[in-house]
Every structure is written in structure tokens, then in C-alpha cells.
Amino acid sequence: MNITGLALLIDAAVVGALLLVFLYANKAVGARSVHEGDGLLPYETGMPPLERAVDSMAVLYYRFAVLFVVFDVDLAFVLPWALNRHVLDLRQAVAMTGFIGLMFLMLAYFWRKGVLECR
Amino acid sequence: MNFGATLAPQLALAAGVVAALLAGLMDRAPRLLLRLLGVAVIVAALVLTALSAPTSGGALVRLDALGLSWQFLFYLGALPFACLVELEDEVPLALMLGCMLGMGLLAAANSFLMLFIGLEFMSIPAYILVSRTGRASQRAREAAVKYFFAGSTAGSLFLFGMALYYADARSLTLAPAAGPLAQAGLALMGAAALFKVGAVPLHFWLPDAYEAAAPELAGFLSTSMKAAAVLMLMRLVALAPASALAHAIPAVAALTMLVGSLLALRQQSLQRLLAYSSVSHVGYLLLGVGAWAASGASAQGAYAVLFYLGAYVFMSNGAFCFLRASGVSTRRELRGYGLREPRLAALFAVLLLSLGGIPPTAGFLAKLLVLWEAVKAGLYWPAAIGGGAALLSLGYYLGLIRDAYFESDEGPASGEVNRAHRPSERLVLLACAVPAALLGLFPWIVGVLSGVLAQ
Numbered sequence: 001m002n003i004t005g006l007a008l009l010i011d012a013a014v015v016g017a018l019l020l021v022f023l024y025a026n027k028a029v030g031a032r033s034v035h036e037g038d039g040l041l042p043y044e045t046g047m048p049p050l051e052r053a054v055d056s057m058a059v060l061y062y063r064f065a066v067l068f069v070v071f072d073v074d075l076a077f078v079l080p081w082a083l084n085r086h087v088l089d090l091r092q093a094v095a096m097t098g099f100i101g102l103m104f105l106m107l108a109y110f111w112r113k114g115v116l117e118c119r
Numbered sequence: 120m121n122f123g124a125t126l127a128p129q130l131a132l133a134a135g136v137v138a139a140l141l142a143g144l145m146d147r148a149p150r151l152l153l154r155l156l157g158v159a160v161i162v163a164a165l166v167l168t169a170l171s172a173p174t175s176g177g178a179l180v181r182l183d184a185l186g187l188s189w190q191f192l193f194y195l196g197a198l199p200f201a202c203l204v205e206l207e208d209e210v211p212l213a214l215m216l217g218c219m220l221g222m223g224l225l226a227a228a229n230s231f232l233m234l235f236i237g238l239e240f241m242s243i244p245a246y247i248l249v250s251r252t253g254r255a256s257q258r259a260r261e262a263a264v265k266y267f268f269a270g271s272t273a274g275s276l277f278l279f280g281m282a283l284y285y286a287d288a289r290s291l292t293l294a295p296a297a298g299p300l301a302q303a304g305l306a307l308m309g310a311a312a313l314f315k316v317g318a319v320p321l322h323f324w325l326p327d328a329y330e331a332a333a334p335e336l337a338g339f340l341s342t343s344m345k346a347a348a349v350l351m352l353m354r355l356v357a358l359a360p361a362s363a364l365a366h367a368i369p370a371v372a373a374l375t376m377l378v379g380s381l382l383a384l385r386q387q388s389l390q391r392l393l394a395y396s397s398v399s400h401v402g403y404l405l406l407g408v409g410a411w412a413a414s415g416a417s418a419q420g421a422y423a424v425l426f427y428l429g430a431y432v433f434m435s436n437g438a439f440c441f442l443r444a445s446g447v448s449t450r451r452e453l454r455g456y457g458l459r460e461p462r463l464a465a466l467f468a469v470l471l472l473s474l475g476g477i478p479p480t481a482g483f484l485a486k487l488l489v490l491w492e493a494v495k496a497g498l499y500w501p502a503a504i505g506g507g508a509a510l511l512s513l514g515y516y517l518g519l520i521r522d523a524y525f526e527s528d529e530g531p532a533s534g535e536v537n538r539a540h541r542p543s544e545r546l547v548l549l550a551c552a553v554p555a556a557l558l559g560l561f562p563w564i565v566g567v568l569s570g571v572l573a574q
Contacts, residue, residue, distance in 0.1 A: 102137065109140050 060118070067110065074103050125174055125182050128164040128190060129223040135160030135216040143209035150206045157201040157212045164194045164219070178292070181229035185421060188569045189350045192428050193222040196342035199436040199547045203335035203443060211251065214244035215339070222347040231281045231291045231308075234351065238277060238315070241347055242270045245340060252333045262331030269324035273314035280307030295358050302362050309355050309364040316348035318405060319375040322398050326382075329394035337390060338439035341397040342432045349404050349424065356412045369409035369493070373501040376402030376508035383515050387449050392515060393438055396474060399512055400431055406501055407489040413496035420496070422566065423488040429565050430481035430558055434474045437551025441467040444544035450522050457524035463540065464523050466552040473555040475516035476509050481558030 081096050110116055138156055142148040168190045174182045197219050204211050221240025228234040250263030283304030288296035317325040329337040356365045379399030386392035404427055411420030445463055447453050457464040473480035486509055493502040
């Protein structure tokens, strides 16, 4: 087995282990979901499934969607960098670190401003 | 290519955005700190622009004399806004700097992609800034939505045009291409630029947005934002000087000058009046662009447009600043203002004379230069209509002066407007009125500046 295969194997093992941890940790220590009232309604985009078309609607979900897209697109910039890491030198490493640092700053800003709270 | 040298002002603005957000992480960022930060970043961008020298193009960005001069305009036009904007929190500051970052990227674009990114980057913060005016009043939100939809239409036109251009040119670099699809693409992208600049068939969103926005924001939108859209149009026209787009511009210009002036005559709300007057001024700018294109992108043609924009930066920002400082919002409230506040009213009168193009103000020389270039390029009819529209525009500019000085203030609304203006507002008004009056006497200042930038 070559080194890439081994790396992939380790990667798969770590991801699988993390997946199990997340699944069961949530069940063990997370808050119980309430299976009554609205809890059993089909859940789509944070809105009631049936309503009048002309009513105003909550933008809560869209806020998260936009944040997701923003961070997702930012991540798309990291991908080509990661693929070319063999030919990049220290300067590019510093540049990408700065970029990721900026993303952390963004996250901190949203957190501080209460955007991440589901209210 | 060295990005640090090519994009130094843009990097300063980006750093400013980050700094503004960092200040927002504080519990209550002191307003003075935010204000100083905004002004300091803009001054830094101005200095860095003045220190930059044109370089050859890279794949995405380039730095030419035109882009540098225009960057100087953008940042200069934003200074009054930075001095006057209400900084309850850091959000308007970050949005304003982001908006200018988009303009800077647009000015340095060497590819349609970068042009588009710059266009959207400068537009989206502007929608939000309009919507936040006056604690997000109903009217401001409505105007912002109109502005947003007009801007999105422009954005999609641009994207569609970009795709068509690519189909012919097989490259997204700003380089000439001659095929029919490229021509159609250019026309669509040109329509997007005309949308953003507020040329007449596509101007309907503009009065609403400018009326609902805070006066200092309207000043920013009417100067820096318009300068950016004009530059975008010039970049497109430069790709194909003989295209249908270049031929259509003088006609659009004539229509814009005439309709803008006619509609401004009827307005009672001062901010709406100035919005229509800004539509009319766009007509002159477009005439300048048309003459510039018809004369084969001559240096004099570009200088005429640059001078017009430079003068307009002071005239428009100053006029909107007066509305902010005086609190006057309708022509009725303006009655007798010249007797109540003689100093403020005198500055406003100077600005109005300059906007109207009375010699020897900056506005006069700006109109003269543009009309002269148009005549030299053989655009006789649009130039004649421009002259007529200038006369028409005196109807409301001088009308405002008459309201302020020669009408008695016995209207029912008088007395309500008794707002104490702040020193900063007076200072900005003075800093706008003096160049608006004197730039016409010393036109070589703009030439020296653009010469310094071109080195």
C-alpha cells in the first residue's frame, strides 16, 4: 500500500469516527427534541409549510443561507491553494493564513453581533 | 506583477473595512474613533493613489492614467460623506469603505470579470446604505428595493453581455473584438452602465433613491458612484469606438440633458430636484464620453470628462451638504432663508450658480469644455441641445436663489426649519463651495493633478 492510500485510509477512519461521535454525542448530551405540536411539521427553510403567498415571511433562514454561501465561496478559494501546496512557497502560505484569519474575523464579528443566534 | 504596488489604495480600503469591523467588536465604539478611521483611510487611499504610477496590465488588474485619475475622483467624492455620515455604529463606515473598494477595483480592472466584481462590490453596500437611512424608514426601504432591482437588472444585463462578448472574443480580458456577438455584448454591457449612471430611459430609480437617502449619502451616490459608472462606460466604449454603443451615446446624452432639466423644473422637494439635476448633469458627462469616443479617445476628451466630474464632485456634494446643514427640504421652506442664515445661503447660492454653469464658476468651465469637445468631434445637435438644456436648468437653479433671497418667508412652513448646524457641516460646505467657485478660474489644477497621477 502506498502512502497516498494509507493517508486516505486514515482520513476515512478519522472522518468515520468523528461522524459516530457527532451522532451519538448529540443523542447523549444534546437537548431532547419535542415531538409534539410544531415539532412534527415538515420542516422546510424555517417557514410554515402552508401559508398565504402574500404574507410577510421571516428572513431568519435566508440570513443563515447567505452566511453559508459567503463562507462556502470563501472556502472555494482555499481549494486550489490546497491542491497546489507542493509548488507554493512560504509567502503563499502566509497569504492563505491571513485569508483564513480574515474568515475567522468575519465569524467572530457575526457571533458578536448575534447573527448566529436562531431568534 | 506586484499586487501591493498596483492595488495599494484598494488594499488600504480593505484594511479600513477590516478595521471598521474590528472596532465594531467593541461594546460601544466611540464615534470619534470611527469618524477618524473613515477619514484617515480615505486620505490614505488618496495619497496612495497620488503616489501610484501607471503599470502594464496583468491578467485581472492594470493601472493606467485614466483609472488613476478616476480613483482620485472616487475617493475625493467620498470625503464629505465620510465627514458627515451618522455613525451610530460601525456599519455605515464599513459599507462606505467597501463601496469605495469596489470602485477602486472597477477602476483597476483589466478583465470583464474584475469589472463585474467591482460593479457589484460597489453597488451592494450602496443599496444597504440607502435602506438604513433614517432608522430604516418605510420610504428608505422602498427606495432601496427599487434601487436594488434596477441595480440587479443592470448586473444581469452586464453578465449576459459578458457571455456574448466571450462567445466572440474567447477571452474575458478587456481587449477589442469585432464580431457581431461582441457588438451585441458591448451594447448590453453599455446598457448596464447607462442604468448605473442614470441615463434617461433608465433613470426612473434614481430620484426615489436620492430622495430617500440621507443628503450626504445622495451626494456620495451622485458623485463617486456616477464617476465609477462613467468610467465603466468609457472602458466599454474604448473597446470598440465604432460600435453601435458609441454611436448611441450622444443621442442618449441629448435626451438625458433635456429630460433631466425639464423634470427638475417641476420639483418641490429639494432633494428630488437635485436628483433630477444630477440626471441632467449625467447627460453632459455622457456627451463628453461620446465626444471622447468620436475623437478617438483623445486626451483632451478624457480631460473634459474628468474636469466635469471633478467640478461636479464639489458642486453636488456641496449642494446636498447644504440640505443636511440647513434642514431645509422643500422649496417652500427655502423661502427667506437668505435673510435668516445669510452665510449658509450665500454658499448655497455659489453652489447653485456653479451647478447652473454661470461664469466664472467651475460648472461653467466644465460645461464649456464638454460642449467644445462635442463640437470639435462633430456632435453639433447634441451640443446644441446641451446648450438649450443649460438654459432650462437656470430656470430652477436661479429659481432656488430667488426662493432663498427674494421671497418672503410668510409661508406656513417657515419657522419650522430652525436647525442648528454643526461646525463640521459648515466646514464641508465651505470646502465644497470654494472649489466649485474657483476651479473655473484655475482649471490647470485638475490638469496638474492628472499629470502627477499619469507619471
